[in-house]
Amino acid sequence: MASRTGTGPGPLASMAGGEPGGRPAVISVAGLTKRYGEIEAVRGIDFEVARGETFGFLGPNGAGKTTTIKILCTLANATSGTAIVAGHDAASERDAVRRDIGLVFQDTTLDTYLTAEQNLRFHAELYGVPKAAVAPRMRQVLDMVDLWDRKDSLVSTFSGGMRRRLEIARGLLHAPRVLFLDEPTVGLDPQTRSSIWRYINELKGREDITIFLTTHYMDEAENCDRIAIIDHGQIVAIDTPEALKAGIGEDRVQIQTADDAAAIAALAETFGIEAALRDGAVTFSVAAGEQFVPRLFAGFPVPIKSVSVSRPSLDDVFMSYTGTTIRDAEASGSDAMRQMAARFRGGR
Amino acid sequence: MTTDVAATPGTGGPGTGMLADQIRVAVPDRGIRHDLRAVSIVWRRELIRFRTDRLRAITALIQPILFLFVLGTGLSSLAGAGMPPGVSFKTFIYPGVLAMSVLFTAIFSAASIVWDREFGFLREILVAPVSRASIVIGKCLGGATIATFQGIVFLILAGFADVPYNPVLILTLIGELLLLSFTLTAFGVMMAARIKQFQAFMALTQMLVMPLFFLSGALYPLSGLPAWLSVLTRIDPLTYIVGPMRHAVFSHLSISPLFRQHLAPGITWGGWLVPLWLSVGIVAIMGLAMMAVAIAEFRKTE
Numbered sequence: 001m002a003s004r005t006g007t008g009p010g011p012l013a014s015m016a017g018g019e020p021g022g023r024p025a026v027i028s029v030a031g032l033t034k035r036y037g038e039i040e041a042v043r044g045i046d047f048e049v050a051r052g053e054t055f056g057f058l059g060p061n062g063a064g065k066t067t068t069i070k071i072l073c074t075l076a077n078a079t080s081g082t083a084i085v086a087g088h089d090a091a092s093e094r095d096a097v098r099r100d101i102g103l104v105f106q107d108t109t110l111d112t113y114l115t116a117e118q119n120l121r122f123h124a125e126l127y128g129v130p131k132a133a134v135a136p137r138m139r140q141v142l143d144m145v146d147l148w149d150r151k152d153s154l155v156s157t158f159s160g161g162m163r164r165r166l167e168i169a170r171g172l173l174h175a176p177r178v179l180f181l182d183e184p185t186v187g188l189d190p191q192t193r194s195s196i197w198r199y200i201n202e203l204k205g206r207e208d209i210t211i212f213l214t215t216h217y218m219d220e221a222e223n224c225d226r227i228a229i230i231d232h233g234q235i236v237a238i239d240t241p242e243a244l245k246a247g248i249g250e251d252r253v254q255i256q257t258a259d260d261a262a263a264i265a266a267l268a269e270t271f272g273i274e275a276a277l278r279d280g281a282v283t284f285s286v287a288a289g290e291q292f293v294p295r296l297f298a299g300f301p302v303p304i305k306s307v308s309v310s311r312p313s314l315d316d317v318f319m320s321y322t323g324t325t326i327r328d329a330e331a332s333g334s335d336a337m338r339q340m341a342a343r344f345r346g347g348r
Numbered sequence: 349m350t351t352d353v354a355a356t357p358g359t360g361g362p363g364t365g366m367l368a369d370q371i372r373v374a375v376p377d378r379g380i381r382h383d384l385r386a387v388s389i390v391w392r393r394e395l396i397r398f399r400t401d402r403l404r405a406i407t408a409l410i411q412p413i414l415f416l417f418v419l420g421t422g423l424s425s426l427a428g429a430g431m432p433p434g435v436s437f438k439t440f441i442y443p444g445v446l447a448m449s450v451l452f453t454a455i456f457s458a459a460s461i462v463w464d465r466e467f468g469f470l471r472e473i474l475v476a477p478v479s480r481a482s483i484v485i486g487k488c489l490g491g492a493t494i495a496t497f498q499g500i501v502f503l504i505l506a507g508f509a510d511v512p513y514n515p516v517l518i519l520t521l522i523g524e525l526l527l528l529s530f531t532l533t534a535f536g537v538m539m540a541a542r543i544k545q546f547q548a549f550m551a552l553t554q555m556l557v558m559p560l561f562f563l564s565g566a567l568y569p570l571s572g573l574p575a576w577l578s579v580l581t582r583i584d585p586l587t588y589i590v591g592p593m594r595h596a597v598f599s600h601l602s603i604s605p606l607f608r609q610h611l612a613p614g615i616t617w618g619g620w621l622v623p624l625w626l627s628v629g630i631v632a633i634m635g636l637a638m639m640a641v642a643i644a645e646f647r648k649t650e
Binding site: 073074075094095096098099103105107108109110111112113114118121122123125126127128129130133137170173174175 | 373381382385386388389390393396397400401464467468469471472473474475476477478
């Protein structure tokens with residue numbers, strides 16, 4: 001997967017003219033900022049998304065993910081900077097951008113008093129999908145999310161997962177070049193979440209499409225070709241999940257001990273390692289964890305009950321760049337306030 | 349999960365062959381045809397939702413029925429004295445109550461915008477590559493259609509108020525109802541563009557609807573009023589449609605011109621009789637103006 005970033009111009013790339021890197025950018029953002037009064041929700045971000053890529057914005061709630069997506073989708077104006085989506089400026093060529101993007105918002109945007117088919121038809125008419133193409137395309141997208149047999153049911157009878165699938169189908173109806181998914185699995189149970197991801201991944205094989213998504217679930221970010229970690233309105237890291245994890249270089253070791261405080265002190269004293277209590281275990285990072293464990297046992301003053309060594313996860317990546325876990329970041333009051341303010345102002 | 353992604357054909361991978369199956373959809377540049385389709389689908393959605401919501405249609409009729417049959421009958425012993433033979437107080441208030449029958453439905457049809465905003469559907473509409481004008485126009489026409497529908501149901505009861513089923517009269521009244529419904533919906537849409545909370549919208553419309561109705565001369569003649577009330581009735585936009593509606597009804601009754609002059613004197617501005625075309629024109633222009641304001645409101649972006 002990491003190799004995909006490095007591939008030369010593929011057949012699609014050469015078709016579309018190509019860029020210096022060989023891969024045409026479908027989204028390119030430069031110096032983007034967004035200010036809501038005193039609050040700076042996005043503070044100067046730059047990135048590019050290549051055609052066919054699945055690109056994820058990873059960060060806690062209130063980090064600026066939704067604001068960025070709103071700017072890219074022409075729903076909000078940037079305070080400064082530019083965003084080019086599918087070859088058009090998101091600020092000055094709104095309609096051109098809108099024709100080429102599909103959207104699945106965080107909150108459902110279906111009319112629950114209409115049937116699934118009526119919702120899709122509404123979308124097709126609003127987007128001016130050629131009349132002859134409406135019926136076959138509708139069938140195709142409904143088949144894709146396994147909802148064809150439920151097309152005549154009212155959306156109010158759908159479960160959360162079905163609604164989300166229908167929204168994905170609707171977002172694809174007008175064959176957009178970019179599909180935006182804002183927290184596509186938020187509020188769904190784990191089983192439904194993984195089924196949504198199965199649909200998204202399958203879709204990549206069927207449609208010529210670039211996917212831009214936001215998430216605050218670490219495990220979901222693993223589905224992306226590349227991710228950008230965003231915190232406090234800035235991109236702190238951007239790369240493939242593998243490269244980001246490899247960049248950490250250290251493994252995470254967790255030990256259960258009889259006396260955690262003494263263990264933390266002993267680690268600092270004996271090995272010069274800074275450890276902390278996380279998820280009920282003494283946790284620390286160290287290079288080559290497997291080799292470290294025997295050394296640890298050799299002369300440790302505190303009895304150890306269990307030990308686990310894990311390769312760096314995106315959680316660790318997030319922590320190494322932001323100094324906090326994504327859950328802690330979400331719990332902090334200032335972010336919650338910022339999110340509330342953003343939602344309040346973003347009501348339109 | 350990682351394996352899922354790895355197995356997924358990427359750019360220029362084996363997936364390109366499968367793309368041939370995708371039905372090509374080239375969304376055209378925006379044009380008048382596209383905008384008309386948008387107007388039409390927004391309008392159709394209103395009709396679909398009205399059709400599935402029978403309860404709303406029934407409840408909206410209760411209030412005008414109460415006014416016509418309970419108030420109209422109850423007050424007829426008092427007010428009936430001034431009526432010519434063959435004409436009851438019910439006949440007199442019928443045009444005004446007919447206007448009332450569309451009042452709530454029209455304004456509340458705009459409430460669905462507030463509702464759609466709270467439940468997210470408005471976003472789906474506002475991010476579409478269509479002009480805001482076509483969405484607002486579709487909405488106003490949709491509200492006007494369902495409210496007029498509501499009025500037509502009430503029109504069936506005309507016989508109970510001794511209003512004749514004259515085809516010309518019925519068509520005139522339907523035309524006037526359509527205009528009234530359009531203007532009221534435009535008013536509602538204009539407010540809905542600004543008011544973000546459903547409760548606030550409902551409270552505000554409740555607060556406005558009753559004064560609009562009572563000041564329109566729906567229940568009393570516009571002549572011989574004290575100056576303050578006279579001024580207020582001339583400010584109320586509803587007056588300018590209730591007047592022509594009553595004129596239409598009374599010109600189809602066989603009564604002496606003297607009574608007609610007394611009961612349906614027309615609207616006067618300081619002694620000058622406002623012609624019917626101007627009266628109707630005022631309502632039409634107000635509707636268009638409010639719709640224009642609504643379009644401008646919806647064009648604003650964050």
